[in-house]
Amino acid sequence: MFVTPAYAQGVGASPDMFISILPFVLIFVIMYFLIIRPQRAQLKKRQEMLSAVRRGDTVVTGGGFVGKVTKVIDDNELEIDLGGGT
Missing domain, CATH: 1.20.5 (Single alpha-helices involved in coiled-coils or other helix-helix interfaces)
Structure with a gap:
């Protein structure tokens, strides 16, 4: 059907x-x-x-701090003076 x-x-x-x-x-x-x-x-x-980046350059870190490069240790490491004389 x-x-x-x-x-x-x-x-x-x-x-x-x-x-x-x-x-x-x-x-x-x-x-x-x-x-x-x-x-x-x-x-x-x-x-x-x-x-x-060379010694004497001014840099801004990832955390926002402004500093001057005092020593370049290798390609991945720098020593920075943040100028905290207080």
């Missing part, structure tokens, strides 16, 4: 592998040019600036 015959449907063409991966590749390329590349340039600029 309410039974309809089920007919075999033809299998549709599967999408090409390249077409299915293309959106992920495009997203990665966009992220590279908008995020990764500028960060590398900024990091390189920061490293050049930090390696150029």
Whole structure:
């Protein structure tokens, strides 16, 4: 009565592998040019600036203290005079 015959449907063409991966590749390329590349340039600029610090330069620490470099120990360590003569 309410039974309809089920007919075999033809299998549709599967999408090409390249077409299915293309959106992920495009997203990665966009992220590279908008995020990764500028960060590398900024990091390189920061490293050049930090390696150029010499004795007598005035610097601002991460905590906001302003001081004068009295000794450069190595690339990662400085001795700073904060001028606290009080």
